[in-house]
Amino acid sequence: MSRTASTASSIDPISASVIQGGLQSIAVEMGYKLMRMSYSSIIRESEDFGAALTDAQGRQIAESMQSTPLQSGPIAGYVQNVLKVMAERGETIEPGDVIMHNDPYGGASHGPDFAFLSPVFRDGALQGFACTTAHHLDVGAQTPGSAGIVEAIDVYAEGLQFKAIKIREAGRDIPQVWRILRDNVRAPNLVVGDMEAQIAASEIGAARFGELIDQHGAGQVTAAVDALMDHSETMMRKAISALPDGVYKASTMLDGFLDDPERRHLTMAVTLTVKGDEIEVDLEGTSPQIDDRPVNMPFVGTTDIAIWLTLRSVLLDSAVHGIIPQNSGLTRPVTIKAPKGCLANPSFPAPVIARFTGGNQLADTVMKALSQCAPEMVSAGIGNLKVIAFSGLSGGEHWVHMEIFEGAYGGRFGMDGMDAVDTLYANTRNNPIEDIETHLPLRVTRYELNEDVAGAGEWRGGFGSIRAFEFLADGGASVEGEGHAFRPWGFAGGGEGGTASLTAIAPDGTERAMPSKLAYRAAKKGEVYVATGPAGGGYGDPCAREPERVLDDVLDDLISPASARALYGVVVEDGALDLAATEALRAGTRAKGGRA
Structure with missing residues (x-):
């Protein structure tokens, strides 16, 4: 049991539930405010952001349910690293401060994901934080955009790094920090506008959090938080206890860099040990880190989130268990191990900006291991996705756009896989064509399902999409993705899914096949990029399908x-x-x- 049980026992379940509802409503309000105030489509439409509340120690207590797990999930790690760094510097956190943080080795997962933390004080005591995270479209990396920086040799090549920096102190902006930002990113109005939206949303959350404390009292809120974490922990332990004890192993192959014999065909390995009401996840056997290419995954912020998200989604499926409070209590029964220096636990300053490509496959590999002890609770192999950063110059100013191209889910017991969706720990929304063509010199000339390729099964895999983007002016693009070389796994007799592909068609009609990871490449007006999405694996014998x-x-x-x-x-x-x-x-x- 948790060490906070004695504190939690001082509050009745109804009061704890009322406070939980208040905390959850605050996080949801933060998320919607951020969406509606943001400038870029990656936040406004794709919902590549996070919003959450933590206590004073950085334990997560509520998150915005419409945001992506890869953004909300790491927030506890952000806060805990900020507290550590500021304590080491001898710095203090005061009312009215706003702290900016995007350290890839300090909880931030990768550099484009910036967090803004607004502390909550009552009677001179720090009570917690309201935090927002979001992916920003340019952070001053070696090439335009903040995706597809696949030739970065270290984290310094991936853009600006801010480690627990106050951007607002006692309610007053620190203009020098804003000047550094504006002078070192390619689309300053867009990026700074999104950051200001994040700050406003976090400050709204901090104000609401303070009001909740005023209404119920700091002691009652603390007791409710402890009780809710204990409840989430208990639910997770019960779910684990229902699994048969044992050791379950799985591995997955990653593309890596398909045009580089020394950096392609990488291994993700998982050993999942179930013992009583606890799970250990050991990544021994995973390929060593690549020192000078950015597919490495920070242990805190990527590796841990991929594992926690998969376990939570499978073992505490909301369709079965209802809404379980999303907080740090869920992670207490789970131990994660990864050899230092492997893809899933790299050593600084190994580059990490393209970490999602492997992270999503890690989540899928955990799913494969779980299939051996919870066969009716998992899906077959996912079709992973890709991201293309489009960019160009117009009137002497940069435009940048990050497009997330959908993957597909594998079939699961009783259900076909979902078609043309972002998968597992990313979970962003598809970007509307109208929004793209309204704001950018791009035209979507094709958008359809990639038919006749899904893994066959009693419950077939989902279909990916085919999307084609035409440049209406000279520009360029860079790509990070997965799933060109290895097919998603089928389960219980189901067939494997289909692979993805990417083709560039020049204005004269010449076609060129592209790898899943592509460094910045200039494009002429009229050039078209055609992204063909993968298909999920099938579940069960295809001849058992009605x-x-x-x-x-x-x-x-x-x-x-x-x-x-x-x-x-x-x-x-x-x-x-x-x-x-x-x-x-x-x-x-x-x-x-x-x-x-």
Whole structure:
């Protein structure tokens, strides 16, 4: 049990629940305020941001549910590192301060994700923090944008680093910090505008947090926080206890840098040990860090979040358990180990800006390990996503845009995989075409599902998308992604999903295949980038899928009649299901012990 149980026992469950509702409402309000005040589509539309409250020690107590786990999840790590760094410097936190932090090795995951922390004081005592995080579109790295900086040789090549820097002190802005920012990013009005939105949202959260303390009293709020963390911890321990004790291993292959023989085909390894009501996740066997390429994953902020998010989502599925308070209590029963110097626990100053490509695969590998002890709770392999940073100059000023290209989920027990969505720990929204074409010299010329490639299964994998972007003016692009070389895994007899691809089409029609990671490359007006998304793996024997559901997929042009016959043993002729021929084909398949 947690060490705070004695404090938590001093509050009744109803009062704790009322306070939890208040804390959660504050975090949600912060998130919506940030979305609506932001300048860039990556925050306003894609929702690549986080908003959360912590206590004075940096334990997370509530988060904005509409934000991405990869942004809200690391906030506790941000705060704890800020407290550590400021204590080492002999600096104090005072009312009215706002602290800026984006240290990749200090909780921030990677440099483009900036946090702004607003402290909450009552009666001279620090009570907690209201925090926002968001991905910023340029942070002064070696090439435009804040994605696809795939040739960075260390974190210094990835952009500006601010380690627990006060940007507002006692309510007064520190103009020198703002000048440094404006003078060192390519789109200062956009970036600073988003940062000001973050500060405003965090200060709104701090004010609301203070009002909640005034209403209930600091002691009651502290007791409620302790009780809620104990409750979340108890729920997680019960879920773990329901799993059979044992050691479960899985591994996944990553693209790495496909055009570089020394840096391609990397391994992500997971050993998951279940013992009683605790889980240990050991990443021994994961490939060593790449010292001069940015696919490494900071242990705090990326590796831990990928693991916690997967365990929480699988073991405490909200469709089964309802809403579980999202706080630091959930992580207490989980121990994470990773060898120092591996991809999942790199040593400074190894570059990390493209860390999501491996992190999402880490989450998928944890899912694969869980499939051995919780087969009806997992999905088959995901189709990972890619990010393209588009940029250019217009009238002497930079424009930058980061587009997240969807992946797809694998099938799961009783459900097909979701189509064309961001997956696992990223979980951002698809960007509307209208927003892109209204604000940028880009045109989306194609947007459709990538059909007939999903992993076959009783519950098939989801389909990725195909999207084409045309440059309406000279510009450039850089890319970070995964899933070009290795197919998403199928489960329990399901088929593997399809891989992704990227093609550049020059104005004269010449096509060039691109790897999943591409350093900045200039583009001429009229050039088109075509991103073909991957498909998720299938779950279960394809010949156990209801023939009527296969027919529906054929009629919807998701699979061809030939695929229906070859993969599912279902005969569709002239848009109609031939049940007799289907049964005969499936009977022959079963007799052969394989597919049709």
